[in-house]
Amino acid sequence: MYSVLLPVDRNTDRAFHQATYVTRLADSGAAVEATVLYVVPPNTFDRPEDVEFSTLKSTVTAADHLEEAGVSVERVVDNGGIPQKIIHTANDIDADEIVMGGRKRTGVTQVLLGSTVQDVVLSADRPVTVTGGTVTLGTGRREVLVPVDRDVDRALAQARYVANLPNAAEHVDATVCYVFPHQDYAGAPPHEFAEVDAAVEAAAYLDGEGVTIDRLVIGGEVVSKLLDTAEELDVDCIVMGGRKRSGVQKVLLGSTSQDTMLSATRPVTITG
Structure with a gap:
C-alpha cells in the first residue's frame, strides 16, 4: 500500500484540497492508505489532550472526502511542536509522501509558504507535496x-x-x-x-x-x-x-x- 500523511490545520478548504489530491492518485481506493493528522498548537486549548478529531471540521472534511473515494483512513490527533510531530508521525507510519496544504495569501494577495510547511519541507527525509488553498488537477491519466x-x-x-x-x-x-x-x-x-x-x-x-x-x-x-x-x-x-x-x-x-x-x-x- 502507498502510505500518505495529511497533516491538516483548521482551514477546511486547504484540508479538502489535500484530500482531493490524494483521491487523484491512481487506484487510490485500493492502493492508498491515508493518515489524517491534526496537531494541537501549543497554548490554544486548556487541555490539548482532550481535543477530539470529530470536533474539528477540517479533519472530518478531509477524512470523509477520502473515505467517499474508497481510501482507507486513520484519524490521529496529537499535540506539541507541529513540524516535529508531523515528521515523527511520518517516520512512525513510514509514509511514502506527506501532503501539506501550505500556500496562504496575505491581504495584498501575496502568496506565502506557512512556516510549518517550510519546516517540514526542509526537515523531512521523504517527498513532501504542497497543495494550497486551491488546487488544479488534470484529468484522465x-x-x-x-x-x-x-x-x-x-x-x-x-x-x-x-x-x-x-x-x-x-x-x-x-x-x-x-x-x-x-x-x-x-x-x-x-x-x-x-x-x-x-x-x-x-x-x-x-x-x-x-x-x-x-x-x-x-x-x-x-x-x-x-x-x-x-x-x-x-x-x-x-x-x-x-x-x-x-x-x-x-x-x-x-x-x-x-x-x-x-x-x-x-x-x-x-x-x-
Whole structure:
C-alpha cells in the first residue's frame, strides 16, 4: 500500500484540497492508505489532550472526502511542536509522501509558504507535496512534470518518487524537462536533451520502470517556463528536486523550487 500523511490545520478548504489530491492518485481506493493528522498548537486549548478529531471540521472534511473515494483512513490527533510531530508521525507510519496544504495569501494577495510547511519541507527525509488553498488537477491519466537541474542525484530522486506512485507503469505519464536558463533569444544555440546528464538519467530510470515518458528541453526564464509547461500539459503535479545542503550541512530550499511552489496553481512535490 502507498502510505500518505495529511497533516491538516483548521482551514477546511486547504484540508479538502489535500484530500482531493490524494483521491487523484491512481487506484487510490485500493492502493492508498491515508493518515489524517491534526496537531494541537501549543497554548490554544486548556487541555490539548482532550481535543477530539470529530470536533474539528477540517479533519472530518478531509477524512470523509477520502473515505467517499474508497481510501482507507486513520484519524490521529496529537499535540506539541507541529513540524516535529508531523515528521515523527511520518517516520512512525513510514509514509511514502506527506501532503501539506501550505500556500496562504496575505491581504495584498501575496502568496506565502506557512512556516510549518517550510519546516517540514526542509526537515523531512521523504517527498513532501504542497497543495494550497486551491488546487488544479488534470484529468484522465496522471500527468506529472519532472523539471530537473544538472544534479544527477536529485534528478534520480525525482524519478524514483514518480516510479513509486501507485501503479505508475499503468497510470502515470511523466515529462522530464530541462530549461536552459534565459536561452530563448534570437540566435540562441539549439537545445539538446542528451546534453543534460541528469535529464538523461532520470528519463532512463523511469523508462526502465515502465513509466511512459516524454523528453522536453526549452530555453527561457526557468520558473515561468515551468509554470507555462505545467499549464500546457495540464499536469496533476510538478515534481521538484529542491532540497540542497550548504557547506555546513544546513538544508536549503533552492530558489527555483521555492518560487515554483509559491507561484504554481498545481500541487508541487519536493523530493530532495
